[in-house]
Amino acid sequence: MTRSGAGSLPRYILQRALLVIPMIWVILTLVFFVLRVAPGDPVSAALGGRVSEDALDERREALGLNEPLIKQYFDYLYSVIRLDFGTTFSDNQPVLHVVRDNGGATLTLTMAAFLLALLIGIPLGLLAGRFRDTVPDVVIRLFGILTYAAPIFFVGYLLQAYVAPPLGLPTSGQATPITVFAVEPKTHILLIDAFLSGDTAAIEDVLTHLLLPAVTLGLLVAGVFIRLVRVNILQTTQSDYVEAAEARGISRGKVSRRHAFRNALVPVITVIGLQFALLLGGAVLTESTFNWPGLGQKLVEYINDRDYGAVQGIVTIFAVAVVLISLLVDVINALIDPRVRY
């Protein structure tokens, strides 16, 4: 690889940042047209089966849903450029309020799950790599495959049915309704608001509600990390510098701890960006399973309601989040490894 842009990190960041715009435009366009190609519309979703077809048509006309599609598309793009995502059709909420009120729950869930995935995945991956082809390695690999392959709703249900009752853990929601009511919403992230309130009962309540959803989602990503870290540690321990170190009489354990482990973790950073998209996808299912009041659950509801504005708004937020995380990871990689500044 040439280093045509050698020393041009700002330029690289600018290029990557500019790429965000067409990516988001493509996503917006796809969502816009896919939603409209799908059968039904907000009017039929809300009123179908209750009023006559003539009445439905009158409402479509009144709402401008009978306008030419291309006009609707450019109207939509124009409003997005002005950061106006409109109001949800199905429940009369400003889309940005939906994102504000529900985004905190999704953020809490994904961050907790991510943390758990790191705490579970990396040590187990290192352990499996270090003790390759031993019983622990086989057990950990099997565990990794199972957690990655098992459907989220199935894992969630198992935890709800068999883990929650004996431990007295809640099975749904972000907290009890009484806690949600009592904690003042300063940041719209309930966990942080609970800490800010200083109410230990509220903090405990929120954390216990978070446990099972975070484990469910975290296990999915932990499976990926286990396999990734294991493969990297195997590759690293077979590299020349490790062999050279061992040839100099340094013990394998010491080489692994001091050099191989650290280097094996570098590629994990690259994958984090991709895993964030996986986490958001998984959050949709986890939120539905645990009645978690996040954006994923709202997205499912709005899709069922054919709520064009809401779906477009939430998908855009998801897309922007994934794109920005990817950008951040690329920048970190570029900082760590100058070779990627192409």
Next chain:
Amino acid sequence: MKRKKLLALFGAATLVVSLAACGDDDDSGGGGAGGGEGEPWILGTTDTVISLDPAGSYDLGSSTLEYNLYQTLVTVPPNSTEIVGDAAESCEYPDPKTFTCTLKEGQKFSNGNDLTSSDVKYSFERSIAIQDVNGAAIYLLGSITDTAADGTVTLNEGAIETPDDTTVTFHLDKPDTTFQYVLTYPGAGAIVDEDSFPADEKLNDEEIIGSGPYKLSQYKAGDQAVLEVNEEYTGENTAKAAQVFVKYYSEPSALKLAAENGEVDVAWRSLSPPDIADLEGNDDVTVATGEGSEIRYWVWDVEGPVGKQTPVRQAAAQVFDRESIAENAYDGTVDPLYSTVPPGYPGATEAYKDAYGEPDPAKAKKILDDAGIKTPVDLTVGWTPTHYGPNAEDEANEVERQLEESGLFDVTLKSTEWEQYQTIYREGAYDMFLLGWFPDYPDTDDYLSVFLVDGGFYQNGYTNPEANELVAAEQGTDDQAQREEIFGQLQDIAARDVPMIPSWVGKNVGVYGAGMEGVEDTLDPAFIFRFWLVSKNS
């Protein structure tokens, strides 16, 4: 029906809707402001809320809260279909096209503002002016509105008069006794504070102000609502609990788990039949059941090549086994329905049972043979997996089994997603298809006019001038005995012509934990969950 005849039906004298005794004389207390000394309790539900501003709601999730947050002029007491006053002291039909209500004195909204006739008029005017597509007003208040070709709905000139602070007079454009029933529905008739609600747009859900037994303290869309006692309320529905929390669930399975684990005190709408059956065996909760009003039925495409033959429709009705559907497809959690009108409604009959008796393939064969129709008759039957719950598939399979086992029909089952389904059933994709109905207002008319007049709302091509005239007649008289007689005639016509085959009526099921009282009292066909009746004593 001619105008003179309608006038005669009403009689020269004023027909008074007896609402003077609107104050219940039961033990729910009365007269005192506020109330609500009891413990808070939590209701779990899978219903969704479209809007807490009545101008934008036409759904059960919204109306459940609205019934507790707002007053309407008239309302429905528990386990009754006779309306009584809510904000109104009395209402009457001085003539067939005029409906007048007198408000109770001294009523206030939860913000302390007086509730007057001006607020009532404003509430109707703004709901119609906003004409939100999700609002009920533009669909249900046809007697005081007009719809233009472009879909714009306008309030008729001079349709609502308020001669003084406590009198409201509605001038209807046709004799309509169902109007009084429509007013019980908050989406059409909730009274809002004219100083708080904008005239031309909906108010944010979190900011709504009502005059009902409870006021809204917190609302997080799709997550939870918190209601607290309205200290300004002076009506009869004194709240027992100081606070009621409503927790929203997206999946029935999550609601069931929450009920089992005690995370909610009451689970109401909608648990699946297997979940209900499972919970009935759980000693920690009580499954309470009241009469329901939600129905399922199979509609014929009366203009289609198969459905246009009345004997085919009658033969299918003759082999239709509702008991088996209720048992095999719904674990006995629903009741067989033998008329378009569910039991409990005035004038409800078992017209289909009277006409066809027990399921009998031999009789069905005779009907077809007499008409010279060759068997088996090819029948395309449609259903949707995405609107009526997972058991709709079981019902469709059960219907297919029954029809085919008779040897008279060769059934092809077809299903498609709800959005597509709504379009293609109108285009004749199916000879017979599954639909459901939930009443808009607590009157038998809402199970007849919507199905039998000019093809019904589902536009299946069925027309019967006799049915049209009978519907106009019952809508034009307030003589309940006469109405019930007409209701009977209409149900007989439906059973004879079979534009649709009623299948089952659901029950109103609530599951509650230890210490809860009063849940059974509110489980009735009106599907109004009256929070003020329920209390918790742990």
